[in-house]
Each structure stands twice: as C-alpha cells, then as structure tokens.
Amino acid sequence: MVRAVEKYFQGDNQGKIAWDLGAGVLDDSKYLLDKGFSVVAVDSSEAVRGYAPKVSEYTDFELKIETIQSFVLLTSEKDNKPDLVSAQLSLPFITNDLFVFTMEHILDTLKTEGIFTGQLFGKKDDWNTLYHREDMNFHTKEGVTAFFTKYISRNSETLEILLLNEEEKDAVTVEGEPKHWDIIDFTVKKVKKTNLK
C-alpha cells in the first residue's frame, strides 16, 4: 500500500477519499491520514475501536465496524467514491460465495483513475492446502489476472493492472504458528477504456 501511495499519490491528497478495508490496528489508516486523505476504515472486529485513539487528532476519519461485504453493499456508486481502496490481508477472509460480488462492488464504486491495492491468498497457502478453510477464498495468479482483465464497468471503464505479484514464503502467523504463505499482491487502476495503454 505504501509503495502504491508513494508512486501514484505524490501530490496533495486533500479532498481525496481512501478506504482502509480490514483496517486492523489502524496503522494504514494513520499513514493515509498523514498523507492528506479522508479515510473510512472498515473492520468487522469490535476490537478495532480500541485503536481509535491513534487517529483521534484527525477530523477526516470514520471507523465502521462491519464486514467489508456489507459496507460495499450499502455504499452505492452515488456516494462519496474512493480515490484509493486499500485492503491489506483482509479480502482472503471473505467467503467464496461473496468474493466476486464484493470485488465487483469495490471496483464499481472506485473513482475513474482510482487505485485499488491489496492482497489475496494463492491456492498453495497452508490455510487452503492443509486446513481447507472454507470460510476463506484462494486463487491462482492466472485467475486473478483473468478477473481483472475481464472487468468492465457500466461506464465502459476497465482496469490497468499496475502490479500483480505472487510470493510464497515460510513465516509465522501473528499467533506465532509456522505457516507456508502464498500471497498475491495486486494494484489496479480504473481507467476509461480509451486510456488503457
């Protein structure tokens, strides 16, 4: 997310809206507020309220305790559209049946020229291969590429894929458990069809 902001939001971000989906401890929200964005942080966990003092000095911050799925469903294309959507390590926790619906809603609501950056989990992740987590979604890099390539909005906007990178590594979870990770990092930009290079 930091790389995407440094590369694509170098100017004054006053008046720009960022969504931090699955905001966790609110460090990304704080970073985005410091960069001048108005931030809407969304997380399903009540515990996130406990981190709100980190950002209490900012007026352009809103915390919504709800699932990403219900947040995007209730946010229509007419509402304040985000210039940036950041979903760091949160989208994999959406159940499979709601995944495409959620992704399409995020993309439909994103502003033209807006950026969507986040991570998905690959099929070789231990939570898929060993634990068969049915409450999560897993993908191949090819499948993610096909999904972004096929997307077209009602206004004929498409996506420019700025980054799509899969990395496998062995590292511990936040609980300290060893795990094989398969992470697909992505950054896409919504563009008018004619602007696609």
Ligand SMILES: C[S@@+](CC[C@H](N)C(=O)[O-])C[C@H]1O[C@@H](n2cnc3c(N)ncnc32)[C@H](O)[C@@H]1O
């Ligand atoms: C691994 S943490 C990542 C937190 C933060 N984005 C970061 O990178 O440090 C995942 C976060 O997503 C939240 N989360 C998981 N599934 C969610 C969902 N369906 N809707 C909203 N938040 C969700 C969890 O409560 C948790 O705070």
